Amino acid sequence: AVAVIGGGNSGIEAAIDLANIVEHVTVLEFADTLRADEVLIRKANSLNNITIIKNAQTTEVVGDGKRVTGLSYIDRISGDEKSLELAGIFVQIGLVPNTEWLKDSELALTRFGEIEIDSKGATSLPGVYAAGDATTTPFKQIIIAMGSGATASLGAFDYLIRHSDETQSTEDAA
Incomplete structure (x- = not known):
C-alpha cells in the first residue's frame, strides 16, 4: 500500500x-x-x-x-x-512554478505563473528559451522536463545559428 x-x-x-x-x-x-x-x-x-x-x-x-x-x-x-x-x-501538494522573480519581466506568463513557450521552448522574448515544470509543458514529470530541456537547447541553438549574422554585425558596430 x-x-x-x-x-x-x-x-x-x-x-x-x-x-x-x-x-x-x-x-x-x-x-x-x-x-x-x-x-x-x-x-x-x-x-x-x-x-x-x-x-x-x-x-x-x-x-x-x-x-x-x-x-x-x-x-x-x-x-x-x-x-x-x-x-x-x-x-503531490502543488505545482506552483517558481517564477515569481519573472513577474515584472517581459516574459509572457500564464495566470498560474508558468512561462509560455512554443514547441521549441521559445518564450515571448526572442532568443530566450525555457524548459521544465516552470513552463507550459504538460505533464510535470522529471522525464518530460529532461526532454523539454533538450528541446529548448536545440531550439536555442537553432536560433543562434539563424541569428549569428545579426549578433556579429551588432558586435562589429560596437
Missing part, C-alpha cells in the same frame, strides 16, 4: 496511475474538499483500491531506518491521531 499526499489534479492523477500497479492507494487531503477536476475525482472514486481521506493533516513519516513503513496524520475534524502502514509515500 502507498499514500499520495494532496488532492489536487497532480495528487489524484498520481493515485489513479498508482492504482494500476499497487495493491492499495490512500489519498490524504488537508482540506475538506478535493481540488482536482471532477472527471479525475470520478475516476478515482470508481477504482476500488483507492481510498480518499479528507481533513487529514500529515504529521509524520515513519520508517525503520532503511525504508518507509507508514505515516501518521491527524483527523482535523475529530482531532484523533491515526496511522497508516505503507510501503511508499508520494507528495
Whole structure:
C-alpha cells in the first residue's frame, strides 16, 4: 500500500496511475474538499483500491531506518491521531512554478505563473528559451522536463545559428 499526499489534479492523477500497479492507494487531503477536476475525482472514486481521506493533516513519516513503513496524520475534524502502514509515500501538494522573480519581466506568463513557450521552448522574448515544470509543458514529470530541456537547447541553438549574422554585425558596430 502507498499514500499520495494532496488532492489536487497532480495528487489524484498520481493515485489513479498508482492504482494500476499497487495493491492499495490512500489519498490524504488537508482540506475538506478535493481540488482536482471532477472527471479525475470520478475516476478515482470508481477504482476500488483507492481510498480518499479528507481533513487529514500529515504529521509524520515513519520508517525503520532503511525504508518507509507508514505515516501518521491527524483527523482535523475529530482531532484523533491515526496511522497508516505503507510501503511508499508520494507528495503531490502543488505545482506552483517558481517564477515569481519573472513577474515584472517581459516574459509572457500564464495566470498560474508558468512561462509560455512554443514547441521549441521559445518564450515571448526572442532568443530566450525555457524548459521544465516552470513552463507550459504538460505533464510535470522529471522525464518530460529532461526532454523539454533538450528541446529548448536545440531550439536555442537553432536560433543562434539563424541569428549569428545579426549578433556579429551588432558586435562589429560596437
